[in-house]
Amino acid sequence: MTTIPSRLARVTQQSGSWDAARARTRSLYRQWYRAAPEIVSLYSLNVPAYSIRAKIREEFERHREVTDLSAVDILLLKSYQDLQEALNCWKMDSHIMRWFSKEEVPRPNSFLESFYLSRDDSKEVQPTA
Template identity: 75%
Template sequence: MTTIPSRLARLTKSSSSWDQARSSSRSLYRQWMRAAPEIVSLYALNIPAYAIRAKVREQFERNQHVSDIKAVDVLLLKGHQDLQETLNCWKMDSHVLRWFAAEELPPRPDNFLDAFYNSRDDSKEVQPTA
């Protein structure tokens, strides 16, 4: 598949009303939902499409309480850019998998000793060298 950079390009636009911003947001959300299976196949991920959709939904819900219309326009621009970069394969697999990295990180230790004890590897036995 050849990459056509202008395939998903969008002009920057300012929303004149909340209704227009909402419809733009819904349109972007639908584009992401429709693109989830294509993202999985493009990057050959071992993640189902519904997991990608859940991550996208999480990002949209995280920003649902933004009350400044100019901030919403910036978020929409960034969302369109991210979609374009993802579908044109301008990202690497690690960039896409980074969406899921936050869930897999272990909790950070509270103090130095806990961090020190967690870094020890008692499961490996040291073999003496002859």
């Protein structure tokens, strides 16, 4: 598969008003939303497209309360870059799966926690005396 780096390239823009920033944000959100099935197929992920879409929504919601217009422009630029990297296969599977790292169960700290979770990590976690 050949990648065309300029296919998704965007020129850095400054929003003149909040309406323009909202329109750019909606456009970017739609691009991410439509790209979710393509990301799943490109990286052969074992997660459905709706999980990717949920993560995208979560990221946009996390920055919902930003009140500085220049900060919004920077966030949009970074998100455009992230989308371009994802769709041009410039990321690795681990970069994509890092989006889901917060949802993983934390590893147990002691032998009893490991035992209660039915994990056999005896080489890593030593019983306390």
